[in-house]
Structures are given as structure tokens and as C-alpha cells.
Amino acid sequence: MSKTTPTQDLVSGIWKQNPVFVMLLGLCPTLAVTNSVANAIAMSAATFFVLLGSSVLVSTFKKWIPKEVRIASYIMIIATFVTFADLVLAAVVPDIHKALGAFIALIVVNCMILGRQEAFAAKNTVGRAALDAIGSGIGFSIALLMMGSVREVLGNGTFLGFHVFGPSFAPWVIMILPPGGFFTLGVYLLIFAWWKGRKQTTVHPRRWLHEVTAEAGD
């Protein structure tokens, strides 16, 4: 049913269809818990687990789920995995669980996860759904790490707790406060938009030339 190759399923979510920087999904955790690299990693891991688990289950049971109750069923599957992640984090890494607070429970309403179920897992085979989930999960993790690195390095002068600047560095405290999240995301979106625009302007004439020659050949 899918018109893409398995490699495309895996790769598109990582960069070209990056959930955060291109699709602008899952912005709530992206802004809220990226004030340190450790939090970003924990959030990425939890989201990755929930996304992969839900995609595989939704894809497996797609034939048995009537379309009238599909969203409710997806949410139930997602919520179950989120509860697993919540309990496991609280049991294994209580400090990180405390730092992430309510945002673990809020993975349930992460549009990226429900979006992947509705747009992909519900229409494709289990293998393809898993590949798509892995790709999107990696893309989301990269985005969170990019946010977390910039904010922790500038806002606290550390990376994963290690000092990267000399003792004379005065941390830009605003970067680990909520406004810093918006600034960082804004700058990244600007870079992505600029990069996309540049690619279009350079690619366009060549494609046009190619089409002209193709027509002439006909």
C-alpha cells in the first residue's frame, strides 16, 4: 500500500520530515524539558519507546480496530505505554523522573505520536510501521538534543554536567528559562527555513533545464 521504500520510511523522519523542526509537532516537550541535555535524553528515550511500541501495536491490530473508535483505541495504546515509561523512570532514575515531572504523562497528547499512528502505522505493515517509528523517534531525539545542548551550554555553562567554559563564564540564565526555549527553537526554525529556501532556489533552475531538454528530446 505504501509508495515509499523501507529506507525512505526510516530516513524521512530523521531529517526531511523531522517531527519538530519540519512538521512542528511535539513542541510542548521540546520547549519545556530541554533545559538540560540529561532531561532531553530522558524525554527522547521515553518518547521513542512509546512511539515504537504504539506503532507496532497499532499496525498489528489495525484490522481489528473499527474505524469509528480508532482514535480512542490509539490513545489507549499510547497511554498504556506512557504509563509503563512513567513507572519505569520513577523506579530506575527517580531524579530524572522528578525533573521531567508532568511532562512524561503529557507524552500521551504528543501530536507526533498520534500523528504517526493515524498517518502511517494504521495503513502499513508492522515492519514498515516500526521503521517509520524508529526514524521519527530518532528525528525527535536529535531535535531535543540540539535544543538541550544549546540551552544547557549557554544557560548553565555545562554539557551533561561537565563545565565547558572557564570559570569566568557568566551563564545566560535566560536560556534555561522558558523564554530561552522559544529563542532557541526560533533560531533553529529560522535556520531550517533558510536552508530549505536555499535548496529550492538552487534546485529549481536545474530541474527546469532538465525538463526543457527532456521535452526537446521528445
Next chain:
Amino acid sequence: MSEQKLPMAGLDGAPPTPPVAKSTSAARLVGTLAVAGAVAGAAIVMVFSWANPLIQANQAARLTGAITEVLGGAARYETVFLDGGAFTKEPQADTATLDRVYVGYDAAGAPHGVAIVTEASGFSDVVRVIFGYDPTSGDLLGMKVLENKETPGLGDKIEKDSMFVGEFADVGTPLVGVKKDRATGAHEEIVMITGATISSRTVVDMINRRMEALREPVSALWASTAVASGGEAPDAARAGATGGGL
């Protein structure tokens, strides 16, 4: 089959059946959600029964660590509940609703101090601290912030600034918060954090308020505890610490 039947139905004069979108029966919809819910519930129960003992152990370890820290090296502690104006180990009422403090004992079994939890609104959200109190001298033994959402880099120094946290060791009560350049070196003085006046004052005030409310029952508790453990009040070891501040 049906393709042939439809025009025939038209020939018979009977109205042709309009194409109806296939709808799922309500029983099937409810059934799907019920089964999914039951399976999800069962799975969550399984994970919960594995995780819950670990979570409880984590919480207990965090509390024990905090109590040991603010009491300056207590070997073990005992929870006592405030029931009807006096502290007791076995209260009549439900323990979940009762106020409580933790009595720390040193390795020899002598009472070492009392750890008390208190909370109040800080600059951004509730600040929760635990502090150690020595009823014999009336001094604080130490303070640790359990929870705070104060401004990073400014207000959260109440937890991260070792200078400020250190102020709460061997200080007389009630506490007096002073600004850095107004410090006179008095025994009750806490030098507040520059740029985090509200956060610092919150900590100082909440400890004072809590001590005011609990001083009487804690003293009574202390007298009975000292008797119970053979009258070995720990003040002999702490004779150097100046009293006063009461």
C-alpha cells in the same frame, strides 16, 4: 451477483436500495474498547507491581538521606506523629493525616536531634525544606531543600549555594535573616543571598514559623526520648556549641 440483482430490482418496480456506508455494530465498538481497556489495565498492573516497591524504596532512601544530612550523621531515625498536641510513636488516628517529625539517633542509640519538614510559597512555587533541630541547645543542625522551582541561577541558590545552606548549621533559633553587609556575627543570623531576597526570606520565615508551632511539643518529646534512652542527653558531646537564641 449483486451487480445483476440491482437492475432486476429496478425492473420489478421495487425501489433500488441506496448504497449505505458499511457501519460497525455498536456492540463491536464497545467490545473493542472494552477488550483493549482490559488488556491495557492488566499490563499496567503487572508493570506497577514490579515498579512500586522500587519507587517506594527510592522515596524512603531520599527521605533517609535528607534526614541523615540535616541531622549531621544520625545512624537511624524514628517517625513520631503529632496526635492531640503531643508527639507519639503509635497514634490513635490515621497516620496519613497527622503531622510528623523524625527523631534521629546516633550509633550508640542516644537521641541526636529532630528532623522537621516544612513548606511555604516561595518566589515561583512551593518550597519544601527539611531541617535538623537540636532541642537541647535550641540550635539548628542543618537544612536541605527538598523541592523548589525558584529562578535558576538566583532563587535556586537556596538549594545549590553551599554558603547559604551552610549558614543553617549551628545557628540559634529563631533565625534572623540579614543582608550581607549588615551581618554582625550574632548566633541567630542567616546571611541571605544577594538577588534572591524573597527565596532566602521564605526559607528563614518558614523555619521560624514551624519552630514556633512545634517548640513546645518537640521539647516534651525530647524530654521523654532522653529518659527512654537512659537519660543520655547528647549535650555532653555538643558542649562547645553556644546555647541561647531562645
